[in-house]
Amino acid sequence: AQTVTQSQPEMSVQEAETVTLSCTYDTSESNYYLFWYKQPPSRQMILVIRQEAYKQQNATENRFSVNFQKAAKSFSLKISDSQLGDTAMYFCAYGGATNKLIFGTGTLLAVQP
């Protein structure tokens, strides 16, 4: 069975600095997708970024980028130039053959002014 592990329950970063959130996963599937979702306080969960396992190039979306290490089964999220609006719970998720997502336990990120 696939598993997703986020080992950092909480993190804090100063505004304008860079922060990296960690995620590791375990799978025997060769084709899969990895996601980072963001859940701001009292607001809806939204997709931040997606990576397809067969693509070697790391995905980027503006200030958000990933470091996808397929052999190490690692999928970290880097947030550059952190903003107050980045304060949120971040979930890493795995999607494989079943089309269901398996979520990690989340990392609560606080951006300090």
Place this chain on the structure above:
Amino acid sequence: DVKVTQSSRYLVKRTGEKVFLECVQDMDHENMFWYRQDPGLGLRLIYFSYDVKMKEKGDIPEGYSVSREKKERFSLILESASTNQTSMYLCASTLGTSGRVDEQYFGPGTRLTVT
């Protein structure tokens, strides 16, 4: 934009009551999901549906049932609410493209308290 709505943001029910949580999506998505979110446990899948009247159990289906009579609507039912079902419930939907895992679109969540 895809919109997923849930019938209530906050709900307080008594032990033993039958509880209905409703979810509606407006983008003709094939797949719909119900999760519960608890601190330290992340999101856990309760049930999902790939088509009208089709449902499959997720990881924690005990104490829950679902109904999908129309494509846009997916209901979660707590047959006899218990205090350990106090949680945040999230609904999500996806397009259902064959051969790929689509982005899931989430509703705002229903915070259910069972007393």
